Amino acid sequence: MPNTDSDNSREWAAQAYALLKKRQEEQKQELIKEEEQKQELIKEEEQKQELIKEEEQKQELIKEEEQKQELIDIANKVNIPGAPKTDGEPELGKFDDDFTWSAMVLAAQGKKINQISIDEIDWLTKLRRGLEETRKGFVTELLDKLGDDPLTPESLDDLETLLIRADVGINCTDKVINSLRKKLNEEVVGGEAGIKFLKKELKLIIDRPIINSGANLLVPQKGKLNVWLLVGVNGVGKTTTLGKLAYLSSRSNYKTLIAAADTFRAAAVEQLKVWGERSNVDVISNQSKNADPAAVVFDAINSANKKNVDLLLVDTAGRLQTKNNLMDELAKIKKIIDKKVPDASVESLLVLDASQGQNGLKQAKSFAKSANLTGAIITKLDGSSRGGVSLAVSEEVNLPIRFIGAGEGIKDLRPFNSYEFVEAMLAEK
Ligand SMILES: Nc1nc2c(ncn2[C@@H]2O[C@H](COP(=O)(O)OP(=O)(O)OP(=O)(O)O)[C@@H](O)[C@H]2O)c(=O)[nH]1
Numbered sequence: 001m002p003n004t005d006s007d008n009s010r011e012w013a014a015q016a017y018a019l020l021k022k023r024q025e026e027q028k029q030e031l032i033k034e035e036e037q038k039q040e041l042i043k044e045e046e047q048k049q050e051l052i053k054e055e056e057q058k059q060e061l062i063k064e065e066e067q068k069q070e071l072i073d074i075a076n077k078v079n080i081p082g083a084p085k086t087d088g089e090p091e092l093g094k095f096d097d098d099f100t101w102s103a104m105v106l107a108a109q110g111k112k113i114n115q116i117s118i119d120e121i122d123w124l125t126k127l128r129r130g131l132e133e134t135r136k137g138f139v140t141e142l143l144d145k146l147g148d149d150p151l152t153p154e155s156l157d158d159l160e161t162l163l164i165r166a167d168v169g170i171n172c173t174d175k176v177i178n179s180l181r182k183k184l185n186e187e188v189v190g191g192e193a194g195i196k197f198l199k200k201e202l203k204l205i206i207d208r209p210i211i212n213s214g215a216n217l218l219v220p221q222k223g224k225l226n227v228w229l230l231v232g233v234n235g236v237g238k239t240t241t242l243g244k245l246a247y248l249s250s251r252s253n254y255k256t257l258i259a260a261a262d263t264f265r266a267a268a269v270e271q272l273k274v275w276g277e278r279s280n281v282d283v284i285s286n287q288s289k290n291a292d293p294a295a296v297v298f299d300a301i302n303s304a305n306k307k308n309v310d311l312l313l314v315d316t317a318g319r320l321q322t323k324n325n326l327m328d329e330l331a332k333i334k335k336i337i338d339k340k341v342p343d344a345s346v347e348s349l350l351v352l353d354a355s356q357g358q359n360g361l362k363q364a365k366s367f368a369k370s371a372n373l374t375g376a377i378i379t380k381l382d383g384s385s386r387g388g389v390s391l392a393v394s395e396e397v398n399l400p401i402r403f404i405g406a407g408e409g410i411k412d413l414r415p416f417n418s419y420e421f422v423e424a425m426l427a428e429k
């Protein structure tokens, strides 16, 4: 008798075997597929990494190219043949309006004919041209409005608007208008006399903080180390101004040294080295990434002491560095100076870009609060229509203006002279 059960079970077993084999085969295929997918993913990831790396390299190259370009720009501006000469002796120009005006300004300050230099004429010409934009919306308009007629209360309203528009600031404008109003109540004031009175009033405002400081001019004090810190927000012209100061100082026979304490911007040190070379002044720096600015100042003071330096010029960063606050960083630098050279004469000079107008005034106010400022340097007076901000800084922040810059060349910085400034701002032609 056939063992059907047994037959059945063999068949069943065969079927089971076939099923299992199929399942195993499927699992194997599944595994192979999974492995293939894994390989695919790994490959994709590798390609992604490759692309990221390529992009990073591209960015690195772009950055390098930008830095190279920045250095070339700096070099072009400062010292490379072919670029306009910025530090050669200026040549005597034509006997024109510029010359006549500049000579008159010098004569009015008591200069004798044989004391006048082409340098001074050149500078005054630059200053007057630089303030042209400020002047255009101001004196020209004012004179047009006034004509030769005496001043009236209405013309004072016009003047008020013009002063505010020139970024002179509310306080300063109020002061000047009130004085003029008082004068008008007492006597008839013609257009020309009005301008003359205005110049006198503006000069008084600018001179007040200078007189309060006890020093008409800022010069390094003899027999001790002088440390001048240049501070301000980014791009206002700190490094350029420092370069020009180094030139002025070494040309005036002060032993000068530069501390590159802006360790934030990669090209800052190179930028300073170019200026240093031009003025024959050494630059103390630390090239390592994220070097501590206070440590650079520490090294610079050591070097200054060794070399009997008269003036140490310190370039600082204009923007926030990692998490550190700009003000904390300045405070740390100051602490190092006070600790290492307590007898040093320290100046904290706020650099302000004249073209920023009221914004510059805001910066001055916030820096003055926390950075113990002792003076201001106004830059970019060439071509700005907002030169009036210098008056607002004097009146509202009570800072003596020490130097002014009107151009990118090494000689385009001068000690501030309120008479020349006001004459240039309100020049009639
Ligand atoms: N026209 C004109 N340009 C100026 C003057 N001073 C500086 N500059 C230009 O302003 C730009 C910025 O100058 P920097 O000296 O690098 O400014 P900074 O404050 O050191 O900038 P950061 O270090 O980035 O904070 C440069 O292109 C300078 O050539 C000036 O008096 N007149």
Ligand SMILES: [Mg+2]
Residues within 6 Å of the ligand: 238, 239, 240, 262, 268, 315, 316
């Ligand atoms: Mg700088």
